[in-house]
Amino acid sequence: GAGVSQSPSNKVTEKGKDVELRCDPISGHTALYWYRQSLGQGLEFLIYFQGNSAPDKSGLPSDRFSAERTGGSVSTLTIQRTQQEDSAVYLCASSLKSIDRAGEKLFFGSGTQLSVL
Amino acid sequence: DAKTTQPNSMESNEEEPVHLPCNHSTISGTDYIHWYRQLPSQGPEYVIHGLTSNVNNRMASLAIAEDRKSSTLILHRATLRDAAVYYCILRDYYGGSQGNLIFGKGTKLSVKP
Numbered sequence: 057g058a059g060v061s062q063s064p065s066n067k068v069t070e071k072g073k074d075v076e077l078r079c080d081p082i083s084g085h086t087a088l089y090w091y092r093q094s095l096g097q098g099l100e101f102l103i104y105f106q107g108n109s110a111p112d113k114s115g116l117p118s119d120r121f122s123a124e125r126t127g128g129s130v131s132t133l134t135i136q137r138t139q140q141e142d143s144a145v146y147l148c149a150s151s152l153k154s155i156d157r158a159g160e161k162l163f164f165g166s167g168t169q170l171s172v173l
Numbered sequence: 174d175a176k177t178t179q180p181n182s183m184e185s186n187e188e189e190p191v192h193l194p195c196n197h198s199t200i201s202g203t204d205y206i207h208w209y210r211q212l213p214s215q216g217p218e219y220v221i222h223g224l225t226s227n228v229n230n231r232m233a234s235l236a237i238a239e240d241r242k243s244s245t246l247i248l249h250r251a252t253l254r255d256a257a258v259y260y261c262i263l264r265d266y267y268g269g270s271q272g273n274l275i276f277g278k279g280t281k282l283s284v285k286p
Contacts, residue, residue, distance in 0.1 A: 098260070099217070099276035112273060147216045159205065162274060164216025
């Protein structure tokens with residue numbers, strides 16, 4: 057596709073259930089990011105992938121959160137035993153690998169709205 | 174990490190220029206200045222970035238103060254579609270955790286017809 061695709065667009069789950077959120081980056085983009093945005097707040101960085109490896113997991117809020125990326129393409133963010141405070145929009149972004157990361161442009165998907173009841 | 178300060182909100186009239194300010198008094202020599210915007214119900218989109226010199230592209234212009242402690246995003250003729258939250262972000266050249274984009278709360282721009 058032309059842009060970053062995320063699925064599902066909306067997910068409603070019950071407290072304590074596990075959820076998986078999927079991100080399809082732009083073809084050829086080697087860098088992939090996950091962010092989350094709570095209602096009325098700015099974006100919170102979660103994790104960064106370069107290829108299949110995650111050199112920066114510093115933003116994952118707890119060990120209930122994990123992410124993987126296979127084949128240098130699709131990524132899945134998994135939240136185990138969901139809590140109500142996990143309710144947010146989860147955004148994925150991808151970019152071309154750049155030696156100069158400071159000039160890197162991120163392309164974002166439209167996000168997955170997660171609601172934990 | 175170097176931080177940025179932006180007004181919470183601004184208003185503009187359609188077809189008038191808009192100047193969105195950003196203060197970053199603790200910027201380091203290796204920090205680039207990035208701007209993204211987020212339209213309602215969408216993910217952020219890249220607008221522009223620069224290091225020292227003023228920059229222009231089809232979307233906007235970026236004016237950077239000589240001491241680099243502040244910058245201004247300029248929309249030359251605001252349209253209703255420009256109503257969004259605008260984020261000013263510093264990004265370290267050397268990457269690592271400091272190289273990730275750290276978003277603040279940004280400036281919510283309203284455009285009146």
